[in-house]
Amino acid sequence: MSTSRGRELKPVRNLHLQLADSLRDRLRDGEWRAGDRLPTEAQLSTEYGVSRSTVRGALQLLENQGRTRTRHGLGTFVAAFGGEIKTSLQELQSMSDIIRSHGFEPQMQYHRASVRTASEEEIDRLHLAPGAEVFATERAVLADGEMVAFSYDTIQTSLLGDDFDPDAVSGSLFDLLRINGVIPTTAIAELHAVVDPTIGWGERAPDGLYLLLDQIHYTDSGVGTLASKTYFAEGRFQFSVRRVR
Template sequence: MQLGTVDRRDDRPPFRQIADQLRAAIERGELRPGDRLPSEATLIQHYGVARMTVRQAIQELRTEGRVVAEHGRGVFVQQPAPVRRLASDRFLRRHRDAGQAAFLAEADKSGVRPRVDQIEVTKTAPPADVRERLRLADDEPVVVRSRRYLADDRPVETAVSYLPLRIADGTAITEVNTGPGGIYARLEEAGHELGHFVEEVTARMPTTDERRRLELADGVPVLVVVRTAFDTGGQPLEVCDTVKAAPAYVLEYDIPAR
């Protein structure tokens, strides 16, 4: 890799010029995922700058999620998360009929190996916003299903589903393993035919716990998708709050023009 120089006439501070050059080398493929960046000493000597300047440049790349520091080994180009394209057809009944929950259908389309872990199932009172979305009485409990999704063994998403206990009780929804087709297949087996879904998408920085569970580098944002599932009569059946590693997803919506 050919390193450039710091132009003292440039309005950009030296650390940003160094970060820009290293970023460009990554984008050109001169530094590939898993490659180690030149050491601090090498960068200091080459650019003729202070150690703090080099560290600021590296921190900028870490904040962007492009590199990761490994204690005692150096700074390495980050392996990109598997990109999974979220298509608007992932909740079609044909996937449930084939025994695929939405995540498995997405993974199959994206060509990644799916896995689910950290599954927890509880019965409790829901948060106020979930109670409102599900149109529940003040004292009505819900089944809460929390889990983490991995693609090619990389964590890409956490999800928490809330379902009224009166609907989920007595079904495999209250079990760790919901069986083929997942939650939605079990709902339809219980006589609740799915009619439509509403998704609300926002973006933010992750909490400390979310960063840990999704193994995110500093500065990497998340997508938050809150989905409400309705039956054919318009009754809400489930609220699912998902937190997705932003670099791992492309949201794709096929919207009819008429």
């Protein structure tokens, strides 16, 4: 589907998610500033050639992420942001994409990255055969140079190809999976508040509070691809959940 801005939304992904991505790009590019009113549902529907229900779904995602505020009878307005990064638990995105969508520059600092035999816990979580190998990483996630999370991740190496080189990995693990033709479409996640001085490395508060997002990512066919335990520093990320009755 083409738009008047020369963009194309591909049918392989839900249209409201693609539309939300496009609107986030326009917000990041400064097309609308804090306090500005976005075009109406009818205007966006015409511009992108999609239904108003698709527009409504995209705008709801932006509001869930704290990017916009809807004032009934007045329209949808760009929210004023502080330094925090906001995201919705309903939407599956890489941390790099989330950080970038807020206008910050993401960076992954790899503390450790190696191929090793899967532990019993990893075998159970990813439904692997005994003796299977995984690519295991420990990363610090940064936004504009500021640490926002520590992440401990494992990917079954059978998904990464015969010529996989763990030393060559430097960016998003979602991108690593994508270039190998593996697209996680679903994640099962648990949230826990954690205080643990052994989390992370380098300079950090010994009694720092973290929000642990413990999740396993799956493909459409139900293959477990990536198991991750990501500890978000308190106050750096804000998660939202849309609740309906």
